[in-house]
Amino acid sequence: MKETKLLGTTIDDLIVAANILKNGGTVIFPTETVYGLGANAKDDEAVKKIFIAKGRPSDNPLIVHIDDFRKIDNYVEEVTDIAKKLAARCWPGPMTLVLKKKKCISDIVSAGLDTVGIRIPQSTEAREFLRLCDLPVAAPSANISGKPSPTTSKHAIDDMMGRVDAIICGKPCEVGVESTVIDATGDVPIILRPGGITPNMVKAVCGDVIIDKGVDGVEVTDKPKSPGMKYKHYAPSAEVILIDGNTIQEIVEKIEAKIKTSKEKTIILCSEETSDYFKDFDTMCLGSRNKPETFAKNLFYAFRECDIKGYDKIILEGIEKEGIGLAVMNRATRAAHK
Ligand code: AMP
Ligand code: MG
Numbered sequence: 001m002k003e004t005k006l007l008g009t010t011i012d013d014l015i016v017a018a019n020i021l022k023n024g025g026t027v028i029f030p031t032e033t034v035y036g037l038g039a040n041a042k043d044d045e046a047v048k049k050i051f052i053a054k055g056r057p058s059d060n061p062l063i064v065h066i067d068d069f070r071k072i073d074n075y076v077e078e079v080t081d082i083a084k085k086l087a088a089r090c091w092p093g094p095m096t097l098v099l100k101k102k103k104c105i106s107d108i109v110s111a112g113l114d115t116v117g118i119r120i121p122q123s124t125e126a127r128e129f130l131r132l133c134d135l136p137v138a139a140p141s142a143n144i145s146g147k148p149s150p151t152t153s154k155h156a157i158d159d160m161m162g163r164v165d166a167i168i169c170g171k172p173c174e175v176g177v178e179s180t181v182i183d184a185t186g187d188v189p190i191i192l193r194p195g196g197i198t199p200n201m202v203k204a205v206c207g208d209v210i211i212d213k214g215v216d217g218v219e220v221t222d223k224p225k226s227p228g229m230k231y232k233h234y235a236p237s238a239e240v241i242l243i244d245g246n247t248i249q250e251i252v253e254k255i256e257a258k259i260k261t262s263k264e265k266t267i268i269l270c271s272e273e274t275s276d277y278f279k280d281f282d283t284m285c286l287g288s289r290n291k292p293e294t295f296a297k298n299l300f301y302a303f304r305e306c307d308i309k310g311y312d313k314i315i316l317e318g319i320e321k322e323g324i325g326l327a328v329m330n331r332a333t334r335a336a337h338k
Contacts, residue, residue: 001162002162002163002164002165003162003165004160004161004162004163004164004165004166004167005165005166005167006157006167006169007166007167007168007169008168008169008170009030009168009169009170011128013168014125014128014129014132014168015132016166017029017129017132017166017168018129018132018133018134020166021038021039021040021046021133021135021137022040022133022134022135024039024040024043024045024046024049025039025046025049025164025165026038026039026046026049026053026164026165026166027129027164027165027166027167028142028156028160028164028166028167028168029125029126029129029139029170030123030125030126030153030168030170030171030173031065031121031122031123031126031173032093032094032121032122032123032126032173032174032175032196033149033173033175033176033177033178033179033195033196034141034142034149034150034173034175034176034177034178034300035141035142035149035150035152035153035155035156035173036065036126036137036139036140036141036142037050037054037139037141037142037160037164038050038133038137038138038139039137039138039139040133040135040137040138041062041064041075041105041135041136041137041138042104042105042106042136044106044107044108047062047106047108047109047138048108049164050062050138050140051108053163053164054140054142054143054144054145055144055145055146056140056145057145058108058111059111059227060111060140060227061109061110061111061113061116061117061227062109062110062111062117062138062139062140063096063117063118063119063138063139063140063179063181064105064109064116064117064118064119064136064138064139065118065119065121065130065136065138065139066118066119066120066130066136066137067120067127067128067130067131068120068131069091069120071136072087074102074104074136075101075102075104075105075116075118075136076099076100076101076116076118077099077100077101077102078099078100079099080099080184080185080186080187081187082184082186082187082188082189082206083097083099085205085206086182086184086189086202086205086206087120089201089205090197090201090205091120092120092121092122092127093120093121093196093197094121094122094175094178094179094180094195094197095119095179095180095182095195095196095197096117096118096119096179096180096182096195097117097118097119097182097184098116098117098118098182098183098184098185098192099115099116099118099184100114100115100185101113101114101116105136106138109138111227113227115183115185117181118136119179123170125168125171129168141178142156142159142160142164142167143155143156143159143160144159144160146233146235147159147234147235147236148234148235148236148299148300148303148304148335149177149178149234149300150300150304151172151173151176151297151301152172152173152301153168153169153170155300155301155304156169157169158304158308172301173297174297175195175196175293175296175297175324176296176297176298176299176300176301177195177196177300177324177327177328178193178195179193179196179197180193180194180195180196180197180198180202180327181193181195182197182202183212183225188206188208188209188210189202189206189208190209190210190211190212190225191209191210191211191212191215192212192214192215192225192226193215193226194211194215194324194326194327194330195324195327196296196324196327198323198324198326199211199326200323212224212225212226214226215326215330216321216330233331233334233335234300234303234331234334234335235303235334235337236303236304236306236307236314236335237307238267238303238306238307238311238313238314239264239313239314240303240314240332240335240336241258241313241314241315241316242316242332242333242335242336243255243258243315243316243317243318244318245318248273248274251274251317251318252274252277255270255274255315255317256277258315259278259281259315262313262315264312265310265311265312265313266281266282266311266312266313266314266315267281267282267283267284267306267309267313267315268281268282268283268284268314268315268317269283269284269286269299269306269314269315269316269317270283270284270285270286270317271285271286271287271288271289271295271317271319272285272287272288272289273288273289274317282311284302284305284306286298286299286317289319289320292319292320292322292324292325293323293324295319295325295328296324296327296328299331299332300331316332316335316336318332
């Protein structure tokens, strides 16, 4: 067990955190997507600590976080035209660009690939921390591998106390799902993982977009383009049953059929539009079906709270795969996959 320092977001605390990271330690920090578990991306030994803390498979590469676009040339061989356009419009923000990596980035970060995912987060605390580190910071989500990503400092502490050197306790994450991972090595951007930046936004910037077939569903192949896609992910301990449907009526009927036959301690994660139908049951409202960003913000939070409250089964209302709804349903489908 490590001694884990709990820090705030004052400049003094961020300096303490940056010094821990510069000395080869691991630091959890808040971003607008989810909490990240950071270490120096140039230092093999530091990066190994991330994989150990998370129990993450070594063939699942990490995203490298930087504070300023002007530093990107230090870490990638070529910033392609589409990368420049996407960076200009979507950074800082919930977008990761996969580009050919330079040698200074540890091969452990890229899991042996010749590319690296780079992101400039929107969160001012995150960027201030990265600026103070003045290093490329490898940082996956700060959860035990397979579990839902933490979107509050409390959830990060639940998983990682005693496993990392410090945790910067900041605000709850605004976006709530991880960044959009885009292969930007070619002429057309390829979305490898949906997230806060939507396919339409990418298309509007680049004129074209390809959505990798690994994004939809849970196709588990040996060699997906984004290695993380082959693992079960985002799952609470409770069993998740994902309900889809075209109309409110259809969704409500399907949920009712499931809840009435359930013998276990069960909760419904529903929407503002359906919650009135389930007054006799335990529910948690994720937001409005018309505002998929509310579902994104609350999904992982709700999964973790359901586990804390000891539910055995979660009946989850699905939403349309439009906008950030695509990212929500990608995570929901994986969480429900047995
Ligand atoms: P996490 O850090 O937990 O948000 O997961 C990072 C995601 O980005 C995983 O799904 C990785 O497979 C993906 N990723 C990171 N680097 C690369 C890369 N170089 N090429 C393709 N996918 C990547
Ligand atoms: Mg993750």
